[in-house]
Amino acid sequence: MTRMTTGEILAASLKANGVDTVFGIPGAHMYDFNDALARQDGIRFIHTRHEQGAGYMAYGYAASTGRVGAYTVVPGPGLLNSGAALCTAYGANAPVICVTGNIMSHLIGQGRGQLHELPDHLGTLKGLTKWAERINHPTEAASVMDQAFDQMLSGRSRPVGIEAPWDVFGMAAEVAEPAATTPTPAPKPDxxxxxxxxxxxxxxxxxxxxxxxxxxxxxxxxxxxxxxxxxxxxxxxxxxxxxxxxxxxxxxxxxxxxxxxxxxxxxxxxxxxxxxxxxxxxxxxxxxxxxxxxxxxxxxxxxxxxxxxxxxxxxxxxxxxxxxxxxxxxxxxxxxxxxxxxAATEAFRAVQPQESYLRVIRDALPRDGFFVEEVSQVGFSARMCFPVYAPRQYVTCGYQDNLGFGFNTALGVKVANPDKAVVSVSGDGGFMFGVQELATAKQFGIGVVAIVFNNSAYGNVRRDQQTVYGNRLIGSDLENPDFVNLAKSFGVEAHKVTSPEDLAEVLPAAIAANQPVVIEVEVPKGGDASPWPFIHPAPLT
The missing domain is CATH 3.40.50.1220 (TPP-binding domain)
Incomplete structure (x- = not known):
């Protein structure tokens, strides 16, 4: 038996179960857990610029490896900011664990307006995950973590959540050292x-x-x-x-x-x-x-x-x-x-310029490299025409299809696979959801090549408004920054290209650099052919 705090038990349990990286943002409710992570050998902490980035990076880590992706955020707004990433992990069956806090234990449920209080914090966490539980005392911590890993890694893998009240993270008790969890065996085929x-x-x-x-x-x-x-x-x-x-x-x-x-x-x-x-x-x-x-x-x-x-x-x-x-x-x-x-390859060549750009990316990306899509015209097209040669090399968002997941997720993929090339493709709208994580990429040397297709619009929305709603445009045209200069202001290498041939010239060197790189691809507004006739094909006559 060893005297350990709840935070120390959680950190030791993560280490015992093979977690080597935790993404997150420190905060007052989490200080005792954050400090336990700082003292835990073998766990790297990568802090992000937004909680959503932390959740997506944990998702990218898990989706690309099948191993557990871990992140930590403060309760309330921190948890809610990461909620989209938990939805993605749930929809895409990824083993992600969220470690968050709560207000002081004696104030839970009182509705007194404490810092970061939610009406039902644990209920909110349960609604976003396969399983979630609160740790009320350090003597419960190891068993709750064991249940969390069992839930994540048994049956259909999905995210789980752990919360502890602010005062419980620093509470100590005599406990056994945490051990690795043995997941419940899968049922045998009948x-x-x-x-x-x-x-x-x-x-x-x-x-x-x-x-x-x-x-x-x-x-x-x-x-x-x-x-x-x-x-x-x-x-x-x-x-x-x-x-x-x-x-x-x-x-x-x-x-x-x-x-x-x-x-x-x-x-x-x-x-x-x-x-x-x-x-x-x-x-x-x-x-x-x-x-x-x-x-x-x-x-x-x-x-x-x-x-x-x-x-x-x-x-x-x-x-x-x-x-x-x-x-x-x-x-x-x-x-x-x-x-x-x-025949299908020839037919899909009509989807331009997406098909040509995707061919350039496939030619430059090593066979064992990772491609992270985004909800964009290029991302939709990639599902139809981008060949992949091994499982997990194509990282997607599953049925959530949530705008803005791509670049942040790609950073987690690269952290998990530092010796492999990682290319992400985003539209201008989606990239701006997580552009602040260029600072994280630069600070930690996360060598993702982010290709941003800039058509100054939420392209799919704009096309639907034009074709279905009488060209009544609302909220679909975008005013963007200069992406090249924006990236450079973060200290990140950046290029602008206007054709597949231009991309073919700069992409191989960007991949070989193994440093963060942004490549802006200028696409005329409305210049993307629709891939939807291939995604929702009409019945053949």
């Missing part, structure tokens, strides 16, 4: 259901595999299954790279849409099937659906013909074994997939 699934696949003529974020740790198994049954594999956002997108059986969404017309079996692996059920919206006649997912509520939300509750890697491995036992064989589809890819 052999009867696996046998039925194998029969469904054996009976299918044109199966399609759809992978999502839940399949990111099952890349080898998905690749083997695709080879075995010669099924094309596609992904929308989170699942990009689960099968390398230069693989003969990989189809980016526009090519997969063409194959979809004759599909008779949809195999969803760790995916909400958003692409098929929300983006495409047209179902082939006689289609059957097989799903493998660790979250059984998915089968209630979107009922399949057959659902197997299992970790993706375990479920697919069991399915492969059952198919091999049947002696299944399938004709090579690589030539068919190549034709579909070629």
């Amino acid at each position: 052999p009867d259901l696996i046998a039925q699934a194998a029969q469904m696949i054996a009976a299918a003529k044109n199966p399609l595999i759809m992978v999502g974020g839940g399949a990111r740790d099952a890349s080898a198994q998905v690749t083997e299954l695709a080879r075995l049954i010669q099924a094309p594999v596609t992904a929308h956002r989170q699942g990009k790279g689960v099968l390398a997108e230069d693989d003969p059986l990989s189809l980016l969404p526009p090519a997969a849409w063409q194959y979809w017309q004759d599909c008779d079996l949809l195999i969803g692996i760790g995916s909400r099937l958003e692409l098929q059920h929300f983006r495409w919206r047209w179902m082939p006649e006689g289609l059957k659906t097989l799903r493998i997912d660790i979250d059984p509520t998915e089968f209630v939300r979107l009922k399949p013909d057959l659902g197997v509750v299992a970790d993706a890697a375990d479920g697919v491995a069991a399915l492969i074994a059952a198919l091999q036992a049947q002696g299944i064989t399938a004709d090579d589809r690589s030539a068919q997939c190549a034709d579909l890819r070629d």
Whole structure:
């Protein structure tokens, strides 16, 4: 037994569970925890210029590695400022832990207007996370942290929250040293259901595999299954790279849409099937659906013909074994997939200038580099045409699609992967949500290349107002700073380009510099072709 404060127990628990970086902003409620972090060997503290930046950086750390991303903020406004990042982590199934405070324990619920008081602080935290709890005394701290890590890392991974009252962080007690948490084991695939699934696949003529974020740790198994049954594999956002997108059986969404017309079996692996059920919206006649997912509520939300509750890697491995036992064989589809890819690539060249700029970025970004998208014309287009070669290399915001997450998230990706190239793409509107974190990038030498596409508008909003609402523009035109001089005022290298050829000249050196760089891409207002005909394709006649 050792005498430790609550703050010290939390810091030791983070270290015991492999956390090596905490993002955040210190504050009065958190001083005893902040000091414990300062004295904890092996944990780096990166302070940000806004709480939202801290949350997004923790998300980028988690999304790009699968490891826990941690951040700390003061209660009340600090927690609320980081709320969008928690929403993103929740929607994108990322293991993020938020450590925050509360007012003095004897004043909680009194409504006396204490510093940073919320009417129901813990309830607010619970509403943004998979699980959240308050630590009321240091003797509870280790067990509460153990529950937090179990919740984060068991089943469907999502963010969790821990709060402690202001006075409790510095309170001490005799406790055992915190130890690493052993997550609850995933359920084993039901052999009867696996046998039925194998029969469904054996009976299918044109199966399609759809992978999502839940399949990111099952890349080898998905690749083997695709080879075995010669099924094309596609992904929308989170699942990009689960099968390398230069693989003969990989189809980016526009090519997969063409194959979809004759599909008779949809195999969803760790995916909400958003692409098929929300983006495409047209179902082939006689289609059957097989799903493998660790979250059984998915089968209630979107009922399949057959659902197997299992970790993706375990479920697919069991399915492969059952198919091999049947002696299944399938004709090579690589030539068919190549034709579909070629036709889709040629069709998507109409989406300019986004497609050309994305080709330049892909050519310059190393194969193992990370690409962080943003809610922008280039970001939307990337989902359709930007190839990715391994899981987690394409970092997105999941279904939240929240403007402004990209650059801040990219900083967390780079902190977690310092030896890899990281490029983020943002619109001018989204970049301004987190532009202050250029100071963080400079102070800590976080070498993200931030490409800002400046069309002086919230482009998607402006297009919709023009085409749907009689050109009545409201709140969609933007007055921007000089992004190059703004970046330089932070001490950050910056360039301005006006064409894909210009970008091709400056981007390789920017990546090689491994220092913060901003590249502004000037795009004429209204000069972006719409990618939406490919994202929401019309039914083929």
